[in-house]
Amino acid sequence: MIMQQKVKEKTYKQMLWVSMISMTMMFAGLTSAYVVSKNREDWVSFDLPSSFYISTLLIVISSLTFYLAKRFIKNNDTSKTSLFLIITLLLGVGFVYFQFQGFKQLIEAGLYFTGKESNVSTSFLYVITISHLAHILAGIVVLSTVLIQNIRGKYSATNSLGLELGAIFWHFVDALWIYLFLFFYFIG
Numbered sequence: 001m002i003m004q005q006k007v008k009e010k011t012y013k014q015m016l017w018v019s020m021i022s023m024t025m026m027f028a029g030l031t032s033a034y035v036v037s038k039n040r041e042d043w044v045s046f047d048l049p050s051s052f053y054i055s056t057l058l059i060v061i062s063s064l065t066f067y068l069a070k071r072f073i074k075n076n077d078t079s080k081t082s083l084f085l086i087i088t089l090l091l092g093v094g095f096v097y098f099q100f101q102g103f104k105q106l107i108e109a110g111l112y113f114t115g116k117e118s119n120v121s122t123s124f125l126y127v128i129t130i131s132h133l134a135h136i137l138a139g140i141v142v143l144s145t146v147l148i149q150n151i152r153g154k155y156s157a158t159n160s161l162g163l164e165l166g167a168i169f170w171h172f173v174d175a176l177w178i179y180l181f182l183f184f185y186f187i188g
Contacts (some may be wrong), residue, residue, distance in 0.1 A: 009161050016165055020172050023135065027176060030131065031183055035122045038187075044119045048184055049105035057100035059136075062091035063174040066143075070167050077156045078150055085147040088170070092140045095177075098127045098134055125184065132177055139173045141165045 037043065069084035103126070112118040113126040146166040151156060155163050 012165055013160065013168070014164065016168055020169070023172075023176070027128070027129065030128050031180070031187075032091050034121075034128070034183075035187060037120055037124065040120060042119060044111075044112075044121045044127075046109070046111055046122065046186070046188070048101035048140070048181070051098040051101035051105055052181060052184075055095045055102065056177065058091045058094045058098065059174045059177050062088045062095065063171050065091060066170050070160070070163060073150070073155050073159050073160050081155070081163075082147065082150050084120065084124055085150060089140065089143050090132070092136065092143060092170075094161075095136060096133065096140070099129060099136075102129075106131060113187060121188070125188070132173070132180055135173045135176070139170050139175070142169055 014037070065084045065088040068086060069081045072078075072080040072084060106112075106122060110117060111122040111125075113123055143166060146163050149162055
């Protein structure tokens, strides 16, 4: 039985890593296309919206709170695990909110995704950030599921695979956003 659990755990983690590698390749392709496109004559430089700075701070804090949730489950403290999962979820929702505020700021600055007023540089920004936002929304679904499972008592110090997988994915999308933010800050 323990051997089956170890095989299952290893298989699920490998599947998650393969999917994260695929996501990394997709974003590497998008950011590479962005760099290549910067040489176009119609390229427009712009500053990142201030809301993106706030969302970045929220996502960094959310990684810390998910880390704490994982740490508390290792001590069989499910109530503190739930508390930190709820905080992580709220921070994730805050991230999404401030991403949309950033889009609003871009539009107010006359930087559109599509249409006559759009340009290739802002279209790239929208495509890349919306793609990341889709992964964050998937992370929020995963996080919500982990929270519900924890409240139901599914996780313990010896059985926390779902929580661990959720944490790996959440930390991945957090690190991915930090990369994208720094990419746009320094390259954009």
